Each structure stands twice: as C-alpha cells, then as structure tokens.
Amino acid sequence: MKKIALEEHFIVPCLVDHLLEGMPAVTPEVEHTLVDLLSDLGERRLAAMDAAGVELSVLSISGPGVQVEPDASRAVALAREANDLLAEAVAKHPARYRGFAHLAMQDVKAATAELERCVRELGFVGSMVNGHTHGIYLDNPCYDPFWEAMEALDVPLYLHPEDAHVLPHVLQGAAGLSKPVWEWSVETSTHFLRLVFSGLFDRFPKLKIVLGHMGETLPYVLWRLDSRAKLTPSKRPLKLQPSDYLKRNLFVTTSGQCDDVPLIAAISGLGADNVLFSVDYPYEDSAIAGRFLDNAAISEATREKVARLNAVRLMNLKV
Ligand code: MN
Numbered sequence: 194m195k196k197i198a199l200e201e202h203f204i205v206p207c208l209v210d211h212l213l214e215g216m217p218a219v220t221p222e223v224e225h226t227l228v229d230l231l232s233d234l235g236e237r238r239l240a241a242m243d244a245a246g247v248e249l250s251v252l253s254i255s256g257p258g259v260q261v262e263p264d265a266s267r268a269v270a271l272a273r274e275a276n277d278l279l280a281e282a283v284a285k286h287p288a289r290y291r292g293f294a295h296l297a298m299q300d301v302k303a304a305t306a307e308l309e310r311c312v313r314e315l316g317f318v319g320s321m322v323n324g325h326t327h328g329i330y331l332d333n334p335c336y337d338p339f340w341e342a343m344e345a346l347d348v349p350l351y352l353h354p355e356d357a358h359v360l361p362h363v364l365q366g367a368a369g370l371s372k373p374v375w376e377w378s379v380e381t382s383t384h385f386l387r388l389v390f391s392g393l394f395d396r397f398p399k400l401k402i403v404l405g406h407m408g409e410t411l412p413y414v415l416w417r418l419d420s421r422a423k424l425t426p427s428k429r430p431l432k433l434q435p436s437d438y439l440k441r442n443l444f445v446t447t448s449g450q451c452d453d454v455p456l457i458a459a460i461s462g463l464g465a466d467n468v469l470f471s472v473d474y475p476y477e478d479s480a481i482a483g484r485f486l487d488n489a490a491i492s493e494a495t496r497e498k499v500a501r502l503n504a505v506r507l508m509n510l511k512v
Pocket residue numbers: 200202353405473476
C-alpha cells in the first residue's frame with residue numbers, strides 16, 4: 194500500500210557537529226554510515242522509500258539541531274540555512290518530498306517568523322521541534338505567540354525526543370536505559386503532558402501535535418490519566434478530561450514501533466484518524482516498517498488511513 198511518512202531525517206553540513214553531540218554511543222563505523230545516509234537526499238533515500246512503498250517523505254533535520262546551540266543568533270542563522278537547503282531538496286523531487294521547518298526555539302520571535310516564512314514562502318507542511326530548549330519546555334508562556342501562529346497557519350508540530358535537560362535520578366547509573374531505549378519516551382511523553390496540564394489546549398484548541406514511536410506510551414494510559422487527575426486538585430482546572438485533549442490534539446506515528454500491540458492500542462485509544470505511518474529513517478529499516486503496516490492486523494480501511502489518508506488531512510497535502 195502507498196504510504197506517506199513523517200519522521201524521516203536528514204542532515205546538512207552546518208549541523209553535523211550538533212548531530213554528533215546528541216547521538217547515542219555507537220561505533221565510529223555506524224556513526225559514519227548514519228551521517229552518510231542522513232546526508233543523502235537522492236538515489237539511496239528514494240530507493241529505501243520505494244522498498245517500503247513510501248510515495249512521499251516529510252523531511253526533518255535529525256536532532257537535536259540548533260536547539261542545543263548556545264549562541265541564539267547563530268541558532269537562528271543555522272536554522273534558516275538548513276530550511277533553505279531543505280526547500281532546494283524538495284524542489285528537486287517535488288513528488289517525493291515535503292519539509293518540516295527547523296526552528297531556533299531559544300528565540301521565540303525569530304522561530305515564529307521562520308515558521309511563517311517556511312510555511313508561506315517555502316511551502317513547508319509543519320515543523321519539528323526536538324523537545325526542550327536549554328531546559329525550557331513548550332508549555333512556557335513565552336511560547337504563546339508561537340502557538341498563536343501555529344494555529345493560524347493550521348500546520349502540525351512534530352514533538353521529537355531529545356535528551357533530558359537534567360537526567361532524572363531514577364535514570365542515573367542506568368546507562369542501559371539511556372536515550373531511545375527508555376529515557377526519550379519518559380522525557381517526550383511528559384513534555385506532551387505538560388502541554389495538556391498547563392491548559393495550552395484550552396487556550397489554543399486547534400493545535401495539532403504529533404508524537405512519534407506510537408505516542409511515547411501515552412495511548413496506553415488514557416483511563417488512568419482521567420481517573421487520577423480527578424483526584425488531584427489543580428490550581429488551573431482544565432475544561433476537559435486529559436484524555437479528551439489526547440483524542441483531539443494528539444496525533445501519533447508508527448516510527449520505530451513495528452509491533453501490532455502498540456498500533457492497536459493507539460488506534461483504539463486515540464481513534465483511527467489520529468495514527469499515521471512513519472519510519473524514522475535512517476535509524477529504522479524502511480522495508481521492515483513498510484512490511485509491518487502492510488501486514489498489521491487492522492482493517493483495510495484503517496490501514497489506508499494510517500498509511501496516507503490521515504497524513505493528507507493533517508498537513509493539508511496537495512498530492
Ligand atoms: Mn527520529
């Protein structure tokens with residue numbers, strides 16, 4: 194079945210240092226192969242897409258990107274350079290690629306202006322943000338002008354994992370759990386719940402947030418979030434139950450989770466319209482990801498939604 198994929202990474206020369214800074218401990222050979230694959234926007238990537246039945250990939254800079262850059266003005270300039278290079282790559286293969294904006298979230302005003310430039314002038318279909326920025330999460334009120342622009346542009350924000358700002362005590366001394374094994378799921382699911390419990394979605398009800406990795410465990414805990422939140426008096430009560438925001442404002446992709454159990458949990462918890470295919474190229478194998486969705490134990494109508502129809506609707510794609 195033809196697919197659209199949303200968590201497909203690439204890298205540009207000016208951001209390779211930032212990439213290597215955040216990469217999990219791998220051998221020099223693996224590191225070299227990954228940088229090589231990430232840098233290729235031509236034949237090899239297109240062949241991997243073909244092997245998985247991916248007709249269209251939404252490309253994003255492989256994190257952590259400019260958000261870890263200490264110099265904010267340099268971060269703004271690097272993000273702009275990366276987005277211009279992405280626009281060139283999309284222009285070369287307009288039938289195969291779309292782009293997510295890379296943004297320097299340490300400068301809210303510049304990030305908002307760059308998002309608007311990317312969507313209105315470069316034709317990008319949303320943005321990807323790699324978690325917190327120097328410890329500041331997206332529920333911080335400083336981001337309200339950014340969210341206002343997101344809502345007005347009607348594009349999704351893909352909230353991608355990033356290392357914890359300070360490693361939680363429970364993860365200290367447990368190197369086997371670091372980064373994608375477990376740390377990133379805790380960090381990223383909690384980041385999304387901060388958005389919910391801060392009341393962000395009461396103020397901006399039309400926001401569309403995407404989480405990878407089948408929702409970073411969230412589709413599994415809806416009932417418990419509602420039941421326990423009721424017992425916890427909050428200074429800022431929410432208009433709706435926590436699960437209502439997950440069903441309305443959250444979209445999850447299958448990136449890096451080729452397993453029917455979380456897929457069926459996500460479809461059953463959030464609804465068949467809120468689950469979308471992705472690979473997490475080149476960190477996952479495209480062919481395995483494609484075969485997983487082609488053979489998953491779901492109806493053909495649901496499979497087509499996950500494979501491409503939900504992506505077309507979420508990003509208002511003209512395909
Ligand atoms: Mn990824």
